[in-house]
Amino acid sequence: MEFCGAGHGPLLHFRAARRDVVELGSDYLPLGVSSSETYGVREVIADAGDVFLFMTDGLTEVFDQADRMLGQGPIERLLSAHGRAPLSELYETILAAVRSHGPQMDDQTLLLVRLV
16 A cells, blocks of 8 residues: 655554554655645555554544543554454444543544455
């Protein structure tokens, strides 16, 4: 698979055979910030059953009543533990964890893609 990141957090890759999660980051500026920015494509080897998780920072930057940010770690752990579940179930599991941590303060976008 080829991808290019442009400003949001990393793409998370659940490798089904290993049941682990790999962070696929990017050092590029968000689109439109600089007219001189050039973007490159990265390639990753993926297998059937693998899941790619795309999200905006509104999911990780949720704060609880003690002003602690959720962060990416809990989402990675949920992806690792539930990556083989149906995508609709994985989606609801992640959103339930985010919602239980604290109120939404920013846009929240979550996209899950499984290779077949």
